[in-house]
């Protein structure tokens with residue numbers, strides 16, 4: 001594997017935390033969904049954010065990335081207050097998988113290459129190094145043989161791997177992945193777990209929203225559980241107990257079933273993969 005994905009933080013014990021939330025509060029219509037959350041994520045750590053549906057996991061991820069404004073508190077990225085942070089090329093965001101947003105049809109390679117736009121100098125064309133980074137990102141997620149296919153031809157799990165390759169192609173060292181395993185079949189989960197393991201081993205910071213640790217159990221160093229917008233556990237990952245420990249237990253989840261047919265719009269067209277931030 002190339003050294004290009006190597007994070008800097010994991011090798012430097014003096015590095016400032018990748019993410020810091022200080023008493024972060026977010027309310028929608030007056031109802032707090034993040035209720036004074038304080039959290040430091042050291043550079044180089046692989047951390048899972050767990051919790052029941054609606055507990056505020058996605059809101060916390062969006063808040064640390066500045067997508068959702070805080071009502072109170074503060075966020076720092078790599079030691080810099082969010083409002084002054086400019087080094088967005090360091091951050092790779094893997095959003096939840098499918099939306100009905102208006103993306104254009106695109107090949108796998110085009111989607112992955114779109115992850116480099118923020119990192120390239122304005123108006124410059126992709127360099128040989130950029131193209132090489134796309135090749136390596138595709139290789140990292142095991143999709144190099146699908147690079148010229150339309151993303152619409154891929155399964156949901158493969159599309160999720162495309163989104164991760166897209167984040168890798170920008171060469172960040174800090175990743176936020178919102179439910180990368182949701183609606184992904186077992187084979188693609190294993191492929192994703194291998195990629196995330198590689199990132200952790202190479203010193204990147206990886207923050208993942210998960211419903212269960214599953215195939216990532218061996219790579220998660222720390223788990224933070226939210227409930228009703230507050231941190232109720234922070235430490236070694238808790239093993240599931242009771243009903244959740246039962247073999248075959250299925251978390252109640254609003255995301256698509258991996259075996260369900262591809263979602264279609266009112267005209268019968270398959271809903272396309274959104275390409276956020278590809279401007």
Ligand SMILES: Nc1ncnc2c1ncn2[C@@H]1O[C@H](COP(=O)(O)OP(=O)(O)OP(=O)(O)O)[C@@H](O)[C@H]1O
Pocket residue numbers: 028033051052053054055056057058059060254
């Ligand atoms: N844009 C919004 N406007 C109003 N309410 C919102 C908005 N986004 C989220 N919420 C509400 O905030 C609460 C927390 O939502 P959030 O998506 O952060 O939870 P979550 O833990 O990620 O849930 P899930 O596991 O279902 O993805 C929920 O009650 C949700 O309905």
